[in-house]
Amino acid sequence: MLAVFKNGNVDYVHKVKANRGTLVALSRDSELVKNVRLPRGVEPYESVRSLLHGILSILDQCVEIKEMYRLLLANFVLTSWLVDQLPVAPYIAIVGLPSSGKSTLLQVLRLLCRRSILTADITSAAFYHVCDRLTPTLLIDETNTAGLRSNLFHLLRVGFTPGITALRKNHSFKAFGVKVVTWIELPKEAALNSRCIVIPLKETERIDLKRTRDPEILEAADHLQRQ
Numbered sequence: 001m002l003a004v005f006k007n008g009n010v011d012y013v014h015k016v017k018a019n020r021g022t023l024v025a026l027s028r029d030s031e032l033v034k035n036v037r038l039p040r041g042v043e044p045y046e047s048v049r050s051l052l053h054g055i056l057s058i059l060d061q062c063v064e065i066k067e068m069y070r071l072l073l074a075n076f077v078l079t080s081w082l083v084d085q086l087p088v089a090p091y092i093a094i095v096g097l098p099s100s101g102k103s104t105l106l107q108v109l110r111l112l113c114r115r116s117i118l119t120a121d122i123t124s125a126a127f128y129h130v131c132d133r134l135t136p137t138l139l140i141d142e143t144n145t146a147g148l149r150s151n152l153f154h155l156l157r158v159g160f161t162p163g164i165t166a167l168r169k170n171h172s173f174k175a176f177g178v179k180v181v182t183w184i185e186l187p188k189e190a191a192l193n194s195r196c197i198v199i200p201l202k203e204t205e206r207i208d209l210k211r212t213r214d215p216e217i218l219e220a221a222d223h224l225q226r227q
Contacts, residue, residue, distance in 0.1 A: 001025050003042050010042050032133055037116045037225075045227035051078060054224045055112055062212055063105050064204035072197060073109070080113040080137045080178045089160055092180040093193070096201035102182040105201065106139045107212040109180055111221035113137035127155045128166055128173035138179045153189050156181065160195050 001012045002025045015024040026033045045051055055074040059065065065073070079090055094102045110116045115136040122140065130136060140152075158164055159175035166173045186193055210217055 003039075005042075026133070032130060035117060036134060036136060037110055037113075039225040040222055041226050043223075043226045048078070051224065051227060054220065058112065058217060058220055058224075059108060061210045062108050062217065063101050063201075064206050064209065065101075065105070065199070065201065069199050073105075073199065076178075076197070077109065077112045080116075083114070083135065083176075083178050087162070089162075089176055089178050091156070091160065091178075091196040093186065093196035093198045094180065094182045094201060095184070095186055095198055096182075097184060097203070099203050100201040101204060102201055103141055104212060105199075106141050106180065106182065109137070110139055111212060111218070112224060113139075113178065122152075122155075124151055124155060125168070128168060128175060131159060131175045131177050132173040135174075135177045138177060140179070140181045142182055153187070153192050156192055157195070 001014055002016055002023065004011045004013055004016050013025075015022050017023075028034060052071075052074045055077050056070055059070050059073060073092070076090055076092060079086070083089055094105055096102050106118055110118045115134050116139060117130065117136045118139045118141065120141045122138075127138075131138070155175065156179060158166060159177055159179060162174075162176045164175065166175055181196070186198065212218075
């Protein structure tokens with residue numbers, strides 16, 4: 001459904017009239033939307049500081065990562081909700097060996113970011129279609145194994161700046177949006193690497209980390225997304 005804010009109140013509707021016509025919510029059962037994480041409602045937030053504190057808390061409970069990178073990621077999560085207003089889309093490159101926590105961090109970001117989609121592989125057609133319709137936060141796990149690397153590099157490069165349109169079979173698509181990729185090591189792709197904030201990870205010795213499916217983590221993430 002669509003959440004419509006007006007005069008201090010929020011109404012949930014299936015469609016709403018807009019300046020250029022009528023906006024209609026996409027079906028939750030459609031292939032395009034069914035794997036997208038969406039908020040389960042809305043509620044007011046106290047302050048940006050309180051939102052950051054909540055995000056930082058979840059990150060600290062699930063992943064061992066240096067404080068400076070935790071703060072970067074918390075701001076990245078907030079940015080994903082405002083990407084339509086930005087001149088460039090922020091990219092994150094998570095780099096680390098197997099068992100360093102890359103997949104866990106992607107799962108945490110999936111819980112918190114706007115319209116997040118977690119995938120291990122994606123075709124050009126699917127990439128353009130989902131980015132054009134939803135402007136999601138695209139989380140790509142183990143990018144070294146994802147299809148043809150040269151095609152993926154191209155897709156990531158064209159999605160960095162708004163206003164760039166891709167033409168495919170008489171259709172135009174926007175590729176702009178927030179993206180996160182994981183690597184065992186950074187690729188030899190200077191143009192792409194220069195667009196990324198690099199977050200290094202290493203295997204942890206902490207035994208108190210919570211899983212992303214822990215009920216307390218899921219409840220806290222749902223609460224933050226509603227805000």
